[in-house]
Amino acid sequence: MHWAPQSAQKVLRSEATALIASLGKESHWTQALHTLAELRVTGPKPDAVLLGAAVAACGRGKAWQHALELLDETQRLSLPDLCLWRMCAQSPPFDMASAVPLVTGGGSGIGLGLAEEFLKLGATKVLISSRREEVLKAAAEKHAGKIHYLVSDAGKEQDRAALLKWVESDHPDCNVLVNNAGIQRRVAPATDEAPWSERAAEIEINFAGPVHLCALFTPHLLKQKQAMLANVSSGLAFVPFTAGPVYGATKAALHSYTLALRYSLEQTSLRVVEIVPPAVKSNLGGSHDFGEECDVFCAAVMERVAAGELEVGFGFSESGRLADRVTNQQAMVGISKQMNVQTYAAA
Ligand SMILES: NC(=O)c1ccc[n+]([C@@H]2O[C@H](COP(=O)([O-])OP(=O)(O)OC[C@H]3O[C@@H](n4cnc5c(N)ncnc54)[C@H](OP(=O)(O)O)[C@@H]3O)[C@@H](O)[C@H]2O)c1
Incomplete structure (x- = not known):
């Protein structure tokens, strides 16, 4: 040729x-x-x-x-339409020395890993919450004086409201919310005879909880000089998860919600981040002894979050989210911009 x-x-x-x-x-x-x-x-x-x-x-x-x-x-x-999503997916570095994060589900697994990375990157105070006091207490004792906790069920509306009250009264300097708490039911859908309450709990903890907490915390976070909402979704947000269809759907919904929130808040001091784990060793679903090492995953993503990246995957979840980004999100951003989407002015 x-x-x-x-x-x-x-x-x-x-x-x-x-x-x-x-x-x-x-x-x-x-x-x-x-x-x-x-x-x-x-x-x-x-x-x-x-x-x-x-x-x-x-x-x-x-x-x-x-x-x-x-x-x-x-x-x-550097093409115009590609520039648009890049702009949305990158912010200036986050000053970790002045970060005061609240990590839900922060007493164990990925939540504790993320909490500890905040400390390693310079934060001097980290707040954690979950249902089991003994787990939270152990984490606080391990990092005496640096980790503070509140027993709180992210699946209960009144607990979520109480979490904000605790922050406003005891830790008004909190400037980061990490919606990490999550559960996973692995089931065979055709023969799953569990009561509705089990599926409802998965939806409540994985999706309704983060949406409610984002709504509750946004006014508080908008008052901070720099602030961050970080939602922990999953590589399974981008592919159907046959072994846990409700779980996958909650994560896909959280991904969509996080994107919409990011675009609508992009002019403000509140950045909206999505952490997209692949399979990571933890207790998810009762046991999850396959996948990436939890500390390796948490260190890698937090370094990128600190550098200003707004959507961060690792391993297969990184390639999955990038493929999805090019095929679907370019079109989505273009359409959203034509539909007079509500955006918020800079603080
Ligand atoms: N591990 C993976 O392969 C993987 C992959 C993709 C995404 N993720 C996501 O990463 C996040 C963390 O999961 P993980 O892997 O670290 O699982 P994990 O080891 O089971 O930890 C889950 C944490 O969430 C807390 N939690 C669960 N339900 C809660 C509730 N109703 N209210 C408050 N806290 C609650 C648990 O504490 P208590 O029991 O004390 O409440 C625990 O600290 C989840 O959102 C999960 O979907 C994990």
Whole structure:
């Protein structure tokens, strides 16, 4: 294949795009990649449209790894629509020395890991809450004077209101809320005869609780110089979870809610963060002894949150969220902006 000189770049790029697209339609994804490789050496620089054609070709050939790598490259291009989501997904670094976080479910598992990372990154006071006092007490004793706790059930409306009251009266300097508390029921849906209350509890703790706490804490956090709402979703927010359909749906809902909140608050001092764990070793669902080491995961995500990233995954949840971002969220942001979405002015 021969590519003409620089002056004819525009036409040639469209020709190359058409060629790669037609190879993709015929499921010749290896040839499409070969053409792309040749183009990189001799032709015009690939743009997002051309890369998109190559992604589609790889998708038809089920060459997912190649498709993801190309999607990643697409995101690094400075194109207006891609700039938009990048802008939404990055803020200035967060001053961790002045962070006073409240982490729900912070006495064990990922919650305790995140709480300890706040301390390592410079915070001098961390607040934690959950249902079991003995677990909270053990964490507070381990970090004497630095961790303070309140027994509180994130699945109960009155407990959530009491959590805000405790913060306002005893810790008014609290400037971060991490909605981490969560449960997971692994079931076979066709034969799941558990009472409705079990599914309702999963919805209440994983989704209704964070939504209510975000609403309760937003006015308090907006009064702070810098502030953060961080929701812990899951890589399962981006793919159906057959072993726990309600769990997956609560996380998908939390992801959607978090995005909407981020866009509506983007002009204010309150940043909205989403932490997207992959499988991490913890007690989720009774036992979860497979996946990433909890401390490795927490250290990696908190470093990026401190640097200002607003949506942070790890391992498979990172590639999953990036793929989702390019295919769906670009369109979603564009549509949202046309619909006169309510946004809030800077403080
Ligand atoms: N581990 C994973 O593979 C994974 C993957 C993706 C997402 N996540 C998410 O990460 C978050 C933390 O999970 P984990 O893996 O650390 O699980 P975990 O080891 O089971 O810890 C869950 C924590 O949440 C607290 N909690 C549960 N229900 C609560 C309630 N109603 N009110 C207040 N606190 C409650 C628990 O404390 P008490 O029992 O004392 O209340 C515990 O501290 C969850 O949102 C989970 O969905 C985990």
